[in-house]
Amino acid sequence: MRALIASAATGIIAAVIAVVVALSVTGDADTQPINDTTASVQQVQVPAVTGEDEPDAQATQSAPADQAPDQATAQAEPSRQPVAATPAETTEVQEPEGGLPQISPLAGFNPAQLFVDVGPSVVAIEAGLSGGSGFFIDTEGRVVTNYHVVQGGADLVVVDIDGRRSPAQILGFDSANDLAVLQVDVTLVTVRPVPLANSDAIHVGEPVVAIGNPFGLQTSLTTGVVSAIERTRPGLEVGGRPQRGLIQTDAAINPGNSGGVLLNAAGEVIGVTASVESPVRGSVGVGFAIPSNTVARSLPAMIGGDTIQHPWIGITAGGNAGEAPTVGSVVAGGPADQGGLRAGDTLLSADGQPLASFETLAEFLFDKNVGDVVRFEVDRNGDTVTVDVTLGAWPD
Numbered sequence: 001m002r003a004l005i006a007s008a009a010t011g012i013i014a015a016v017i018a019v020v021v022a023l024s025v026t027g028d029a030d031t032q033p034i035n036d037t038t039a040s041v042q043q044v045q046v047p048a049v050t051g052e053d054e055p056d057a058q059a060t061q062s063a064p065a066d067q068a069p070d071q072a073t074a075q076a077e078p079s080r081q082p083v084a085a086t087p088a089e090t091t092e093v094q095e096p097e098g099g100l101p102q103i104s105p106l107a108g109f110n111p112a113q114l115f116v117d118v119g120p121s122v123v124a125i126e127a128g129l130s131g132g133s134g135f136f137i138d139t140e141g142r143v144v145t146n147y148h149v150v151q152g153g154a155d156l157v158v159v160d161i162d163g164r165r166s167p168a169q170i171l172g173f174d175s176a177n178d179l180a181v182l183q184v185d186v187t188l189v190t191v192r193p194v195p196l197a198n199s200d201a202i203h204v205g206e207p208v209v210a211i212g213n214p215f216g217l218q219t220s221l222t223t224g225v226v227s228a229i230e231r232t233r234p235g236l237e238v239g240g241r242p243q244r245g246l247i248q249t250d251a252a253i254n255p256g257n258s259g260g261v262l263l264n265a266a267g268e269v270i271g272v273t274a275s276v277e278s279p280v281r282g283s284v285g286v287g288f289a290i291p292s293n294t295v296a297r298s299l300p301a302m303i304g305g306d307t308i309q310h311p312w313i314g315i316t317a318g319g320n321a322g323e324a325p326t327v328g329s330v331v332a333g334g335p336a337d338q339g340g341l342r343a344g345d346t347l348l349s350a351d352g353q354p355l356a357s358f359e360t361l362a363e364f365l366f367d368k369n370v371g372d373v374v375r376f377e378v379d380r381n382g383d384t385v386t387v388d389v390t391l392g393a394w395p396d
Contacts, residue, residue: 114221114265124213132213132259138193141184146272149180204227208223210224224285231288273289312394324356325358327344371391373388376388
């Protein structure tokens with residue numbers, strides 16, 4: 001009897017057939033510099049091995065049995081009619097102690113629909129032998145882009161998604177923040193503005209879309225997440241004002257994306273794609289965007305053609321990172337020198353606000369204006385002294 005049972009079990013085990021999962025990869029490497037490949041996986045259920053006969057297992061299907069495959073595909077296809085950008089639905093998971101509520105970031109995230117809605121707002125910018133991207137900020141034909149895209153300003157042309165072209169002129173710029181505003185002829189191109197979001201409301205991990213013209217490939221879309229916020233990068237000029245508050249993303253950003261949009265799930269601009277950190281000429285998943293709130297702050301002055309200045313103290317950092325800021329050196333004739341700050345002074349507070357590091361000092365100065373007077377409380381060789389400094393403008 002035992003031999004008979006063992007023989008039956010052996011026969012059942014031998015009847016189990018290995019399931020082969022086929023991966024279908026598409027893409028033409030000869031014509032596309034960067035290929036988007038998609039794997040198609042069909043899941044198959046394998047019956048459990050028992051001593052009794054089991055009913056035949058049915059393959060798991062991606063659509064109900066009463067729905068044709070073409071119907072399922074049609075349901076997934078995005079609307080081709082532009083729709084107004086509305087906040088994406090989010091699902092609250094929990095509220096951590098002492099923090100903001102956690103959300104499900106992928107709820108309502110539809111890159112295909114975002115492309116339909118916002119793609120026409122993004123333009124290509126031709127600037128002689130170079131170029132980049134930009135986007136319409138209003139119905140008057142004003143285009144926001146990076147300053148480094150249009151620096152020099154000769155023979156600028158804006159090209160919309162349909163290939164229509166218009167000469168462009170620079171209305172104004174904020175070189176320290178790498179921003180510029182162009183004016184085009186609204187009768188020559190299709191103007192569709194895209195709204196700015198509140199970039200202070202973004203969170204690390206939320207999904208984003210970048211749209212621009214990498215390597216001249218017009219209106220290309222990539223996806224990713226917000227990888228980090230409040231990043232600091234060197235300025236455009238050596239020794240110039242650093243760029244602070246930048247958004248880091250792993251959405252692919254390449255040469256030609258400069259001046260394009262970084263969108264949230266609602267189709268609003270949270271940043272202007274500007275630069276990458278990469279050992280090669282291309283994306284390795286570390287890109288940076290200028291926050292939309294920085295754009296909003298400088299926009300009226302840029303449209304008006306005003307010269308935008310940013311406050312400057314005229315000191316270099318000393319001491320160790322993460323410690324209260326210590327003055328390494330003072331620029332001769334600069335605001336700090338005129339106010340009486342000295343090398344070796346430790347800055348304890350500014351207008352009564354404690355200063356934990358040079359980064360907190362930079363954040364404090366961000367909302368100040370040239371000509372404002374700041375009262376510093378300073379530790380000088382063990383004595384606490386007060387120094388008033390009138391802020392100057394960052395030198396060109």
